[in-house]
Every structure is written in structure tokens, then in C-alpha cells.
Amino acid sequence: xxxxxxxxxxxxxxxxxxxxxxSAKPKQFIDALGIGKxxxxxxxxxxxxxxxxxxxxxxxxxxxxSLVLEQLPMLKEEQVLTExxxxxxxxxxxxxxxxxxxxxxEAVMIVTPSDHYIQQEDRFEEVMRHALAHARTxxxxxxxxxxxxxxxxxxxxxxxxxxxELISPVMAFKEKPDLKTAVGFLNxxxxxxxxxxxxxxxxxxRHALESFVPDxxxxxxxxxxxxxxxxxxxxxxxxxxTCQSISIDYAVMEKAKNSVVIDGDFGWSDIGTWxxxxxxxxxxxxxNARIGGDVLYFDTRNTLAKEELPGKLLVLAGLDDYVVxxxxxxxxxxxxxxxxxxxQLIETVLKKRSDIR
Amino acid sequence: xxxxxxxxxxxxxxxxxxxxxxSAKPKQFIDALGIGKxxxxxxxxxxxxxxxxxxxxxxxxxxxxSLVLEQLPMLKEEQVLTExxxxxxxxxxxxxxxxxxxxxxEAVMIVTPSDHYIQQEDRFEEVMRHALAHARTxxxxxxxxxxxxxxxxxxxxxxxxxxxELISPVMAFKEKPDLKTAVGFLNxxxxxxxxxxxxxxxxxxRHALESFVPDxxxxxxxxxxxxxxxxxxxxxxxxxxTCQSISIDYAVMEKAKNSVVIDGDFGWSDIGTWxxxxxxxxxxxxxNARIGGDVLYFDTRNTLAKEELPGKLLVLAGLDDYVVxxxxxxxxxxxxxxxxxxxQLIETVLKKRSDIR
Numbered sequence: 068x069x070x071x072x073x074x075x076x077x078x079x080x081x082x083x084x085x086x087x088x089x090s091a092k093p094k095q096f097i098d099a100l101g102i103g104k105x106x107x108x109x110x111x112x113x114x115x116x117x118x119x120x121x122x123x124x125x126x127x128x129x130x131x132x133s134l135v136l137e138q139l140p141m142l143k144e145e146q147v148l149t150e151x152x153x154x155x156x157x158x159x160x161x162x163x164x165x166x167x168x169x170x171x172x173e174a175v176m177i178v179t180p181s182d183h184y185i186q187q188e189d190r191f192e193e194v195m196r197h198a199l200a201h202a203r204t205x206x207x208x209x210x211x212x213x214x215x216x217x218x219x220x221x222x223x224x225x226x227x228x229x230x231x232e233l234i235s236p237v238m239a240f241k242e243k244p245d246l247k248t249a250v251g252f253l254n255x256x257x258x259x260x261x262x263x264x265x266x267x268x269x270x271x272x273r274h275a276l277e278s279f280v281p282d283x284x285x286x287x288x289x290x291x292x293x294x295x296x297x298x299x300x301x302x303x304x305x306x307x308x309t310c311q312s313i314s315i316d317y318a319v320m321e322k323a324k325n326s327v328v329i330d331g332d333f334g335w336s337d338i339g340t341w342x343x344x345x346x347x348x349x350x351x352x353x354x355n356a357r358i359g360g361d362v363l364y365f366d367t368r369n370t371l372a373k374e375e376l377p378g379k380l381l382v383l384a385g386l387d388d389y390v391v392x393x394x395x396x397x398x399x400x401x402x403x404x405x406x407x408x409x410x411q412l413i414e415t416v417l418k419k420r421s422d423i424r
Numbered sequence: 425x426x427x428x429x430x431x432x433x434x435x436x437x438x439x440x441x442x443x444x445x446x447s448a449k450p451k452q453f454i455d456a457l458g459i460g461k462x463x464x465x466x467x468x469x470x471x472x473x474x475x476x477x478x479x480x481x482x483x484x485x486x487x488x489x490s491l492v493l494e495q496l497p498m499l500k501e502e503q504v505l506t507e508x509x510x511x512x513x514x515x516x517x518x519x520x521x522x523x524x525x526x527x528x529x530e531a532v533m534i535v536t537p538s539d540h541y542i543q544q545e546d547r548f549e550e551v552m553r554h555a556l557a558h559a560r561t562x563x564x565x566x567x568x569x570x571x572x573x574x575x576x577x578x579x580x581x582x583x584x585x586x587x588x589e590l591i592s593p594v595m596a597f598k599e600k601p602d603l604k605t606a607v608g609f610l611n612x613x614x615x616x617x618x619x620x621x622x623x624x625x626x627x628x629x630r631h632a633l634e635s636f637v638p639d640x641x642x643x644x645x646x647x648x649x650x651x652x653x654x655x656x657x658x659x660x661x662x663x664x665x666t667c668q669s670i671s672i673d674y675a676v677m678e679k680a681k682n683s684v685v686i687d688g689d690f691g692w693s694d695i696g697t698w699x700x701x702x703x704x705x706x707x708x709x710x711x712n713a714r715i716g717g718d719v720l721y722f723d724t725r726n727t728l729a730k731e732e733l734p735g736k737l738l739v740l741a742g743l744d745d746y747v748v749x750x751x752x753x754x755x756x757x758x759x760x761x762x763x764x765x766x767x768q769l770i771e772t773v774l775k776k777r778s779d780i781r
Contacts, residue, residue, distance in 0.1 A: 086739070363776065365758075365769050376753075382443070382773055384758035384765075389742070393755055396733075400748060400757055401722075401741035408741075412722050416739055419720065 070122060071199045072174050073114040074163040077107055077127040077135060077181035078150055083339055085413045086397030087373060095182040096134050099344055101358030101373070106182040106338075111139050113185055114177065116192050117199075124148055124166070125181070126159045145295065151304040157318040158283055158310040160265075161276050162303065165287040166294045168269050175202040176272070178265040178315075184347060186334025194233075198266035198329045201234055205327075208275060209234065209266040210320060212259030212328040213335045218249035221339060223261040223316070226252075227328045237326040240316060259328060261316070262335055271325070280318045283310055341390040342403050345371040357381075360393070371403060426531050428556045430475040431520040434464055434484040434492060434538035435507055440696055442770045443754035444730060452538040453491050456701055458715030458730070463539040463695075468496050470542055471534065473549050474556075481505055481523070482538070483516045502652065508661040514675040515640055515667040517622075518633050519660065522644040523651045525626050532559040533629070535622040535672075541704060543691025551590075555623035555686045558591055562684075565632060566591065566623040567677060569616030569685040570692045575606035578696060580618040580673070583609075584685045594683040597673060616685060618673070619692055628682070637675045640667055698747040699760050702728040714738075717750070728760060 077095050088094045095107045104112070111123065120141045127135055129149045136147060148162060160178055167174050177195065185191045198209045212225050224241040240261065244252060252258035265272075276284040286306045293302040320326050338344050348356035353368045360374025365384040372381050375394040383391060392399040401412070434452050445451045452464045461469070468480065477498045484492055486506045493504060505519060517535055524531050534552065542548045555566045569582050581598040597618065601609060609615035622629075633641035643663045650659040677683050695701050705713035710725045717731025722741040729738050732751040740748060749756040758769070 086737075361777065363773055365765075365772075374755075378753065380443075380754045380773070380777055382754065382756045382758065382769070384756075384769060385746070385762070386757060391755075391757060393750070396735065397737045397739065398731075398748075398750055398755065399739045399741075400743065401739065405742065408722075412739070412741060415722075416720055416737070420718070420737055 069171060069174055070117070070119055072122045072124065072167050072171075072176040073118040074160070074167075074176060074178045075107065075110055075114075075123065075125045075181045076156060076159055076178065077125050077131065078153060078159060079180075079182060080128065080153070082410070082413050082417065084341065084344070084392075085417075086394050086399050087375065087392055091130070092134065093131075093182075095180075096131065096138060099338065099358070099373075100184075100348065105138055106184070107135065108138055109185075110179060110181050110183070111141075113188055113191060114179070114195070116188070117196055118177070121146075124163050126150060126163055128153070148303070149300065151307050154307055154310045154312045156263075156315040157276075157280055157313045158287075158307060160272065160315050161280070161283045161287045162306075164269055164272050164276065165284075165291060168273060168288075169291045169294050172269055174269045175199050176267065176269060180263045180337070182337070183262070183264075184336045184338045186347075188333075190333040191331075194329060194331055194333060195266065197233060201327075201329070202266050202268050202271070206268065206271040206274070207234075207325045207327045208271060208320060208323050210237065210326065210328045211262045211264035211266070211331045213262050213331045215253050215258065215260055218246060218253045219260065220244060220246055220249050222337070224249075224252050224258045225261050225328050226258050229257050234327050234329045237320075237328050240321045240326075259330065260335075262331060263337075264331075265315070265320075266329070272319075275319045275323050275325075279322050280311075280313065283313075283318075286310065341371060341392070341401075345390070345403060369403070426528060427474070427476055427479060429479045429481065429524050429528075429531050429533040430471040431517070431524075431533060431535045432464065432467055432471075432480065432482045432538045433513060433516055433535065434482050434488065435510060435516065436537075436539060437485065437510070439767070439770050439774065441698065441701070441749075442774075443751050443756050444732065444749055448487070449491065450488070450539075453488065453495060456695065456715070456730075457541075457704065462495055463541070464492070465495055466542075467536060467538050467540070468498075470545055470548060471536070471552070473545075474553055475534070478503075481520050483507060483520055485510070505660075506657065508664050511664055511667045511669045513620075513672040514633075514637055514670045515644075515664060517629065517672050518637070518640045518644045519663075521626055521629050521633065522641075522648060525630060525645075526648045526651045529626055531626045532556050533624065533626060537620045537694070539694070540619070540621075541693045541695045543704075545690070547690040548688075551686060551688055551690060552623065554590060558684075558686070559623050559625050559628070563625065563628040563631070564591075564682045564684045565628060565677060565680050567594065567683065567685045568619045568621035568623065568688045570619050570688045572610050572615065572617055575603060575610045576617065577601060577603055577606050579694070581606075581609050581615045582618050582685050583615050586614050591684050591686045594677075594685050597678045597683075616687065617692075619688060620694075621688075622672070622677075623686070629676075632676045632680050632682075636679050637668075637670065640670075640675075643667065698728060698749070698758075702747070702760060726760070 083094045126148045226238040227235040293299050350356050355370050357372040362372045362381040367383045367386045369388040370386045371390045373392040388403050390403045440451045483505045583595040584592040650656050707713050712727050714729040719729045719738040724740045724743045726745040727743045728747045730749040745760050747760045
């Protein structure tokens with residue numbers, strides 16, 4: 068029985084956690100939680116419990132290849148696939164799928180983002196092993212769903228059939244809802260968050276790609292002679308230029324009749340904001356959290372302090388519900404609640420100071 | 425006619441402007457205003473308009489001698505007098521007085537703190553020249569008074585006779601008042617702030633010291649044979665150990681019958697707090713001020729940002745009336761208004777982290 072492959076998608080260049088993350092070191096490569104591990108390292112470790120090292124693939128931008136190899140030194144260079152440009156998840160998954168297919172067409176595989184947070188790793192392993200077992204015996208496309216704990220408006224939802232089983236057929240994929248809709252989803256009980264993690268056999272996803280995005284499937288299938296050769300990077304780069312930019316959800320999952328969802332109850336967050344990072348940190352009696360640095364709070368509550376420089380002292384007074392993020396060359400002090408405004412603010416900053424990207 | 429001496433007292437080790445100032449670099453040695461000059465450099469320049477370089481003396485702690493010589497390279501090493509311990513202003517002034525007396529007993533001299541701010545330097549020069557002229561022809565002890573512009577509770581006051589002249593006899597010295605008393609002083613019109621600057625002849629202050637603090641006078645008069653010799657530092661250090669710690673105001677000025685005050689209308693501040701520093705800086709349309717760094721404000725008002733690291737970007741959002749002071753190893757974010765609390769806060773910090781003093 069093959070143990071399965073794990074494809075880690077690590078192409079993100081987002082401004083989340085700016086100024087901690089930069090375009091030269093996006094979120095997946097930073098130790099946002101201050102635990103000595105970056106998100107991609109935590110992702111690898113979660114899967115390395117049941118996936119052998121040689122069965123990992125990381126897909127990332129060319130600029131990040133050396134970062135990946137530095138942070139995951141157990142991987143060989145040929146396990147890091149690079150994209151010359153961003154084309155969303157469908158081309159990325161097609162590339163990984165057809166490359167694995169060349170080596171092991173009977174394989175099952177997991178596809179996962181590189182920058183999420185999981186609370187209960189034992190339960191996570193159980194669920195993922197269950198999904199892999201399902202994929203070995205069923206031609207289904209398994210999405211990992213997460214039981215919602217609050218009416219999130221920042222995640223997509225999946226409506227599932229109410230089978231009472233761990234794995235259920237998908238009824239519909241739903242875009243990020245407004246708050247009222249999200250409350251309805253939460254109350255209905257049959258909606259789960261779309262985690263962006265997928266489990267399937269190579270044969271199943273290959274068939275789905277060929278059915279719904281035949282151009283993309285043909286492109287990466289056609290490159291099979293070049294995988295594991297010196298020509299692979301150049302051929303892949305040329306292929307990417309011709310690909311449409313499209314998500315796997317939109318390209319495949321929403322259209323496929325064999326979409327199923329597995330119920331993930333292991334505590335999950337994409338930690339997409341300073342606020343959600345704060346939620347996952349230990350707090351003191353005034354509900355202040357800190358990552359790094361030495362912080363002294365005076366008349367300060369609900370505030371997240373992140374210091375990148377070892378030993379630097381932060382003295383914070385009279386703040387309530389702020390994020391204070393200090394790096395070598397940028398300091399951010401901002402109300403934590405204003406997520407949307409913060410995102411705009413950061414865009415404004417980056418336009419003014421492109422050197423700080 | 426001798427041009428007069430200028431004695432700059434630079435022994436302060438205060439925590440004002442912490443974390444910008446440190447015990448290794450107190451306020452007088454920092455460029456708090458971000459204009460490329462430290463307070464002691466500005467002090468020197470104000471007096472160098474009418475005092476020759478060779479007539480300056482700086483009295484400071486041993487630890488700061490090299491800082492003085494670095495920041496005032498026009499001074500010779502023998503112009504920097506060092507104190508082995510802090511004994512307030514009377515011993516400091518006595519040392520400088522008797523050292524000048526050895527060289528030039530007919531001299532007139534100015535004594536000045538090293539860390540004050542003057543707005544109108546031309547007017548300042550006029551007033552100080554007038555005071556020097558008075559000291560040449562009168563045996564008076566001239567204190568420089570400042571016309572109050574608000575009911576300050578952080579300064580001592582001098583009640584003067586209402587002569588209508590630039591120089592008036594002193595009726596009384598008043599300690600730092602409470603607010604109600606300060607309002608009374610302001611309304612009375614005959615009270616001025618005590619700037620801590622003095623002008624007198626060597627003969628006049630010598631006589632006063634001998635009258636009111638004879639032990640101190642005798643001590644430093646007795647060292648006359650050693651001034652300008654290799655033995656001076658050791659002798660002075662031993663003398664300091666025996667001195668009481670006492671201010672010149674308490675030791676001499678409040679007791680002397682020949683105390684007069686000159687009316688200083690040149691715009692003065694001791695800039696003793698971040699708030700008073702803020703008052704002296706240019707503001708943008710949201711009344712934000714910055715010193716150094718590159719600051720982007722969003723929904724922020726009345727806030728002072730001080731960045732020590734060149735080129736560092738500060739992004740400040742949702743702040744009203746704060747000080748944000750960032751250095752290499754300390755970041756302070758604190759409501760600007762809470763001056764008293766801030767002082768206590770800093771004391772607390774320094775107890776916890778003596779390495780940051």
C-alpha cells in the first residue's frame with residue numbers, strides 16, 4: 068500500500084502580518100506564533116507523521132525555492148517545484164498531479180496550503196488518514212471541511228448532505244458569505260468551512276482535470292517526458308505562461324459530481340489576520356499576548372505585541388485592542404479590530420514605500 | 425574688559441525622554457528635536473555668540489567627559505571639569521567659581537543648565553549681555569527669570585519687585601506650586617519662572633558662598649594650588665566626598681540680599697517632558713509631530729513619533745495624543761498626557777530591566 072503523497076502549496080505572496088511578513092518572506096515562511104517554527108515547517112511536521120519525506124512536494128514561486136530548502140532541509144531540491152508566475156491553485160495542482168502520475172499513477176495524494184494552523188494534531192492525523200483510506204478505495208474528490216465555531220465571513224463554506232458520517236457528499240460550495248448568511252450557515256448545522264485541503268487519488272483528480280479544465284490537464288500531461296529532467300523548469304515555465312489563472316474550487320470542485328467532504332474537528336484556522344493570530348496565543352490576565360521581545364504593559368488590554376528583534380523591550384501604555392508589530396525596519400501600531408481598514412492601510416503604505424514590501 | 429565665562433552644568437542623569445535618553449547618554453547629550461544638534465551643543469552655540477571658546481567650562485560626571493569632548497570638540501580637555509558624584513548645584517558652582525577665580529578673579533560668569541531650549545536666540549543674547557554688563561558693575565547675583573506663559577507647576581518661581589526695569593530685586597523664591605497657586609502667580613504678573621541660569625561676578629558669588637556655605641567655599645578655595653595641575657582630579661574627587669548635596673538656590677540665592685532677577689522674554693523651556701518637546705515641534709494638519717524616521721499616520725492625531733533608526737518606517741493608526749518613541753532596543757508607546765504616570769512607569773521599567781537604563 069503506498070503511503071500517499073503530500074503536496075504543500077507555498078506560493079502565497081500576501082501582505083498578511085505585514086510588516087512581519089514581506090514579499091521576500093511571505094506568511095508561510097515566518098514564525099508568527101513565536102514558537103521557533105514557521106508555518107511551512109509546522110505544515111510539514113503535521114504530515115510527516117504519516118507521509119514519508121520522499122513523498123512530499125512543495126510548489127512555490129522561484130524566489131522562494133531557497134527559503135523552502137532552508138526551512139525544510141529534509142527535502143531534496145527536486146521535491147521543490149517552482150512556478151514562474153502565479154496562476155492560482157488549479158495549474159499548481161495539475162503540475163503536481165501529473166508529476167506524481169509519472170512516478171506513481173496509483174498514488175493517493177493530499178494537497179494542502181502551507182500557512183494554516185491546527186490545534187489538535189493527533190485528531191488531524193486521524194482525519195487525514197481516514198481521508199487517504201477513502202481516496203484509496205473511492206474515486207472521490209475529498210475536501211477537508213471544518214466545523215464552524217463562529218459565523219466567519221472570511222472563509223468559503225461547503226454545504227454537505229446530512230449523512231451523519233465522517234465523509235458526506237457535497238451539495239454546494241458557497242463563496243465567503245455576509246454576516247447574516249454566515250449566521251444562517253452556522254445555525255443550519257450542515258455547513259462547514261472550506262479549508263483548502265484536498266485528498267484524492269491521482270487517477271481521480273487527473274480524470275477531473277481532464278474533464279473540467281482539459282487545456283490545463285493536457286499541458287501538464289504533455290510535460291511528462293520532461294519531469295525529472297534538466298528541461299523540466301524551462302518547459303514548466305513556458306507551460307505556465309499559457310495557463311489560465313483559476314482556483315481548483317472553481318475549476319473542478321464545484322463542477323465535479325464526486326465531491327465529498329470530510330468533517331474536520333481538529334481545531335483549524337488560516338490565521339489570516341493579526342486578530343486571529345491573537346486568538347491562538349496565550350494571554351495574560353489583562354488579555355495581552357506577546358510574541359518575542361520583552362513587553363511591559365501599563366493600563367493596556369487585549370493587545371498583541373510582536374517583536375522581531377531579540378531582547379528588545381516594549382513598553383506599552385494606555386492601549387486597548389491594538390496590535391503592535393515591530394521589526395528591524397518597520398513599526399506598526401494599529402487597532403486590532405479594524406481588519407479591513409488595516410488591509411487597505413497596508414496597501415497604501417506599500418504604494419508609498421515599495422522598498423518595504 | 426573681560427568677555428565673561430560660561431559654566432555649563434551637564435551633570436544630569438535623568439530619565440527624561442527615556443528611552444531616547446539613557447543613563448549612558450542623558451538628555452543633554454541627545455538630539456531630541458531631531459535637528460542634528462544635541463541640547464549641550466545648542467547651549468554652547470547660544471553662548472558662543474558672545475563668549476570666547478577658551479572661556480567655557482563644562483562640569484559633568486566622569487562618565488560623560490568623553491561625550492562632552494566629542495560633542496564640543498572646540499573645548500580643551502582642561503575645560504571639562506568632572507564630578508565624582510552628584511552633589512547638586514552648589515558644589516558644582518563653587519568648584520567652577522574658585523577655578524575661574526584662580527585664573528581671573530575679576531571675571532564675570534554665567535552659569536547655565538545644558539539641556540534647555542531657547543526660541544529667540546537674538547533676544548537671548550541681548551538679555552544675557554545685559555546681565556553680564558550688570559554683573560560687571562554691580563555685586564548682585566542675577567537669576568534669569570522667564571515670563572510665564574501658562575500656570576506651570578513644574579518650575580520654581582521668583583517673585584520680583586515691580587520696578588518696570590529689565591532687572592529687579594528678588595522678593596522671594598517659590599518652590600514648584602500647585603495649579604491653583606500657579607494660576608495666582610500668573611495673574612499677579614510679578615512672578616517669573618526660575619530658569620536655573622545665573623549671572624554674576626566671581627567676586628560676588630565667591631562672597632556669597634563664603635557667607636552662606638562656608639565649608640563648601642573653603643573646600644574649593646583650598647584647592648586653588650591644585651587647579652590646572654595633575655593633582656586636580658584626585659583633589660577635587662576627595663573634596664566632593666566631603667560636600668553636602670545642596671542646590672545653589674537653597675544654599676545661596678534664597679538667603680542673599682543681593683539677589684536680582686532679569687526678565688527673560690526670549691521663549692524658554694526646559695523641555696522636561698515628551699509633551700513639552702511636542703509643543704516645540706512642527707505639526708502636520710492633524711497635529712502630529714515626528715522626529716526622525718518615516719511616519720505614516722492613519723486616523724491619528726496629536727501624536728509625537730520619535731524614531732532613532734534612520735529610514736525605519738512607522739505606521740501609526742488609531743492613536744490620539746500618544747508618544748511613540750522607538751530606539752534600537754526599546755519601544756515606548758504611551759499616552760502623552762500622563763506625564764506623572766509616565767515618569768513612574770519608567771522608574772518601574774528601569775527597576776525591572778537595569779540593562780536598559
